Amino acid sequence: MAASDDSIPVESAARQREATPTIRDVARLAEVSIGTASKALNDNGRLSAETRQKVLRVARELGYRPNHLAQSLHRSKSMTVGILTNDSFGRFSFPIVEALEDRLADQRIAVFMCNATDDPERERRHLDQLLGKRIDGLVVTARRSDKRGSIEAYVRGIPVIYVFAQAEDADSLSLVPDDEGGARLAVEHLIKLGRKRIAHLTGPAHFEAVALRHRGYSAALGAAGLAEIPGFFRNGRWSEASGREAVAELFDGAAAPPDALFCGNDMIARGALDALRDRGIKVPEQVAIVGFDNWDVMVTGAQPPLTSIDMNLKALGREAGERLIAMIGGERMTGVRRLPCTLVVRQSSGGAA
Amino acid sequence: MAASDDSIPVESAARQREATPTIRDVARLAEVSIGTASKALNDNGRLSAETRQKVLRVARELGYRPNHLAQSLHRSKSMTVGILTNDSFGRFSFPIVEALEDRLADQRIAVFMCNATDDPERERRHLDQLLGKRIDGLVVTARRSDKRGSIEAYVRGIPVIYVFAQAEDADSLSLVPDDEGGARLAVEHLIKLGRKRIAHLTGPAHFEAVALRHRGYSAALGAAGLAEIPGFFRNGRWSEASGREAVAELFDGAAAPPDALFCGNDMIARGALDALRDRGIKVPEQVAIVGFDNWDVMVTGAQPPLTSIDMNLKALGREAGERLIAMIGGERMTGVRRLPCTLVVRQSSGGAA
DNA sequence: TTGAAAGCGCTAACAG
């Protein structure tokens, strides 16, 4: 494209004011009307192949790029969704958000990321921003110990999905992992391996997930005809230290310690594992361990590697994307869907193939 | 606001077609011209307090929300930036992205999140999306072992910043942690504590960070008049297993093992720590350990807790936001800025206060 | 102080 400055006035003009070329520029240079150019570029309407080619060529040469802002204004679809996270659990939201973004990108939907940090004021401001940008849908994410107040009312008109978070409002859609089922999976696995004295070391009682997993634990024990042993269910913190403490209390000087530990997350499991090793108790020979989260760095770094429950966060994110697209398309969905967890067997439970 | 359906036709009309009210609706209902309404809402132009109040009141009642799309179209500023990440290091990008989003939100700039997963094709598609949406700036992030090709040429016209990633192109701006300085900090700390046989266990040689930290390690030793001991610099993987292996090789049957380990990340450090404990070697009494990344779950879960180098990723993200805003404002910046790392002392180095 | 009107860049009828 060796053109002198005045032979293609429009182009040079565009260059001069450093502005992105518009469809006008393309039309002028291709010597067609602006409407024709639009048809060519959007590949609709009836047009001679020749004209179409010419327009497309000019557009390419000019580096023309349709202005989505203008398009959205017209179509009243922004091809944009917002995602509101609370950072407290970055490690959980990331895979979800990633998978969601991925799924949405397939439909050429872009994602606005907003982090509210559990601050209602910030949340409010972000929401204003997003609504101002005319997002087509909203995803709210981040596990919290309490159910979160619904924001449906505020965003009335566009679909909202809660992921890894549960709204109070019954006619919104929430997508969460099946905590109870996951716990059952873990405990059934241990029972199948012949363990009979299974303790559950978990997080603070005010987390709903803690309650649900407790229920799963009890259910699995009950189904196998095993009684829950007093003191074998322990609330604590989500940390390695908490796991170590629990082991100290359960094993030091106890007549009949557990022969298996089902832990509320991998950090607790890891702490427990270390504490057992310090005491010369063999894992999995004497005590089998199953964690929760299947967090690779924790799980593969441990010795022996940890058997754990995977919440399939990516699947959760993908599913959320899928549903959001459907809802944007007009479908209506409500309620709480619990997606299955998966058991990933490694050496710590002694159940590896 | 108890109005019968026909008393406020505009509003009910808006409700009926479920459309967000526009400035027209506000103007009509407030019985002013659309231009006047605009002035009132944007608080510019001269206007009687009375009219302004009336417009604002109507807007509030109607739930009016300015359409940023239309505003942007007019102002040719979208108040929007894109961020392009490569997921390989989710754990690193997250704090950066978070801080960046935070800083930008202060200026009411929203962030489009795109994940390219190191796939040039996806990257290209995302870039097209972003440019179509007329982003005012772009941040590219994610550590890679190799320098990344510049995308400046492609996005010509809007400012680009590389964070935690370094562009080949010399006239773009890159923000990275000062790996060399961080390493120096770690080694100086160990030297100050009287250690003389300091080994460096790190990641694969093809990472630039590995080379830089090696340089910092050597520099600190040299400055203290300590010779580098053959075999004490070890490339490996970024994993706990790698740390354990290194300890096996350095300590088992060696006449003169290290008295300190500076590790390329916290996982290596943690593996080394565990391996030492298995051998009955006391940390920090016999061997002091310093990690890198200051990754809380790793660092606080370890026993004893790990002294580590913090790359201040949040600061990096904030700084990136700051600079991007400046660049959007017209400032021009190029080159590679290295932001300082920080030493965080805990028990594993024996240097706690 | 307020209103009217010309666009921002694009699409979709509707004419020609």
Place this chain on the structure above:
DNA sequence: CTGTTAGCGCTTTCAA
């Protein structure tokens, strides 16, 4: 097959 035109929702001169 192609051109003209009326907006999408908003801001900003320029008149009144």
